[in-house]
Amino acid sequence: MSLVKAKLANLLARRRFGGRGLHPHALANLEALEGLDPALPIDACRFVVLDLETTGLDPEKDRVVSVGAVRLVEGRVRLGESFRELVNPGRDIPAVAVKVHGITPDKIAGARHGAQVFEDFLGFLGRDILVAHYANFDLHFINRVMLGRYGFSLQNLVLDTVLMCQAVVLASDPYGINRHQKACRLEALAKRFGIAAPERHTALGDALITAMIFQRMLARLEAVGGTRLKDLMRVAQVK
Incomplete structure (x- = not known):
């Protein structure tokens, strides 16, 4: 979705939900696209990874x-x-998932539920541009809470580092073979850019790795003349 279309959809959301006595963080999220201009220098933009x-x-x-x-x-x-x-998922955590991230049921027994945590996360995010690796996966969980709690989806501009990898790191794949797809995995990109990953498969650790990968790819984009937000959106915006 272009920024123009996103702002139009945002305007409709503001008119529909703005007067419903929303939580302040949700109300502020309806203003997330205000002042966002495709002509902005990338260095002038703020991101939350x-x-x-x-x-x-x-x-x-x-x-x-x-x-x-x-x-x-x-x-x-x-x-x-x-x-x-940490978030209480309100359900069991399968052993196969525990092996990946090490979060056991006892660790989340006293944790808050997702709706409360994401409400605070909205406050942290503010109007910043959201960045994630395989962003649609994370966005699905966020929007399930947003739609259920407020009636609208997250309004921030969202960028995907996988899309950016495909555009600025990998060789062209004009026939859609996707033979380099594995090269966009987080581990592969961390190795490519020489980034240590001591806290892999922790949420904050992976966010930090993604942020450093994002930094390296921004430098590559700038090296080929991509210095404006519109250039970044062209290669990384979630449609």
Whole structure:
């Protein structure tokens, strides 16, 4: 979706939901696209890089168990501005998922439920541009909460580092063979850019790895003349 269409959809959402006594963070989210101009220099944009750990890979059946995010401003990761919280999924955590992220039922027994955690995350996110690896997966979980709690989906511009990888890192694949698809996995990109991954499969650890990968790919985009938000949207925007 182009930014023009997104802003039009946002205008309709504001007219429909703006007067419903929403939580302040949700109300503020309706203003997320205000002031966002495709001609902005990328260095003038603010980003929040997100990762979720879940009970599994089925977006319909599974639930979130951990949220992690870091902020990136003027091309730099602000380690002092991060979001990290365990989430009570309201269901069991399969053993196969525990083996991946190490989050056991006892660790989330006293944690808050997703709707409460995501409400606070909205406050952390503000109007910043959201960035994630395989962003549609994370966005599905966020929007399930947003739609159920507020009636509208997340209004922020969303970028996907996988799409960006395909556009600025990999060789052209004009026939759609996708033979390089595995090269866009988080581990492969971290290795390509020499990024250590000591906290792999923790939400905050993966968010930090994604943020550093995003930094490297922004540099590649800039090297070929992509210095404006519109250039970044062209290669990474979630449609």
